[in-house]
Amino acid sequence: MSTVVLLLVTGLGLGALYFLVASGLSLIYGLMGVLNFAHGSFLTFAAFLGWETARALGADTWGALGVALLVGAAAGAIVAAGTELLLIRRLYERHIEQVLVTVGLALASVALFDGIWGTDPQFIRGPAWLAETTEILGARIPNNRFLLIAVAVVVLLLIVLFLRFTRYGLIIRAGVENRSMVTALGIDVRRAFTVVFAIGGAAAGIGGVLASHYFGYVSPQLGGSLLIFAFIVTVIGGLGSLPGAAVASVVVAVLQQFANFYLGGTGDLVVVLLLAVVLLVRPRGLFGRAA
């Protein structure tokens, strides 16, 4: 029983990370049709800045972690918005060029991070409580999982509230459904594009800071490794669906944990098989709309 609880909560924590990355990817694809391969770079950059901030303020305090999360969110938002304004805006409806530019940016940013922070992982410290465990039904759960889950739930709620109760949220929800009709109502939908990139970048930035606590280090490859699973989550959940991203994040991460433990470390393989099954049975994903 304790093993099941441990795997479940650890899976939820990992799912929280996947969601923080996948939510932005999904919204960006849903509204703009852009597959953003540079999304992992936003995460890595924010993780490094968060780490530097926490180091400067005293890495083992809650205040430093809080400021690191804010800095990570701001860094992710600014870099993502800048990417949209400077690179992506010229390439809407040009999908091949989008892929080339975002893949190129991802590769170049890893080289840049290597140059600035080195290729070795930078091991991090945080508040002591995060490194401790809490016993639940006999399972000793690392406390950082609770933080990940709590922050992901807060981010999900904030995004939902933004989408439901703000004018930009209304424009984004309408734009995901029919972008050209939003334009035909006299709305400059490109501003919403920048806002969505910034929101996605902020979520990824928060994910970057938290990922460094989940794994215990930050490295130039951090974003790239999470991005692969975030893409899988986005496809399984349904491109453009925020609830889909949330549900698929939990399903993928929990399945991955259980398969790793009970099926001899085959978690990644099982996730890819799940992706194949979803694409065969329900190509638009769990919550995606029919084309």
Added chain:
Amino acid sequence: MSTPVLSVRGLAASIGHQPVVEHVDLEVQPGSVTAILGRNGAGKTSTIKGILGLIARTAGEVELAGERIDGLATHRIVQRGVGYVPEDREVFASLTVAENLRLAERDASPRRELVAELFPDIIARQAQRAGTLSGGQQQMVSLARALLNENRILLIDEPTKGLAPKLVTEVAEALARAAEVVPILLVEQNLQVAKHLAQSVVVIAGGRSVHAGPASEFFADEDRVERLLGVHGEAHA
């Protein structure tokens, strides 16, 4: 004659590399309804989309009350007072009726009273998702979105398409009321509706305007109606 609300000269437009409008001239006078008529695939909807910049314009001039708008992006054209009611309604299915209307509001004082007066049925369904409305109700939402703002002209594309006869009558009545407050450029396959509403007609064939003139003269010449549209003037196309 006063300055036309909308003047289109030599409009050409394409989708991808495929020309869909080759040379269209038309004018809409203040306080009037001009109907664009033509056979299926003639280029009527593409003309509307070309005016709005929803498809690529490749030649021609478009003026709104004497001011060139053909170099502007779609949202800028709409902001200058061009309301659009698309073919197939294109309401946002996952949004509620109220959200569809709120999204369309551009003016500081949107004409909610007019919309409530014209479309009481949809106002009563504000909390309902637009995708669950009937085709006629969705058409009302689409018309209401365009009427909420003080537009200089409405471009309305096949508003009665696919509707039951009773709903066609309701939509035609709503259009007649709308025409009292704003000029309309109307694409309409239903000749009875076009005849009822329009003061002028433009006939498009093969992406070109081939006839323009008063609606009464056009519909009086049944041979011409049959030759240009392939239907009898009294029939529904």
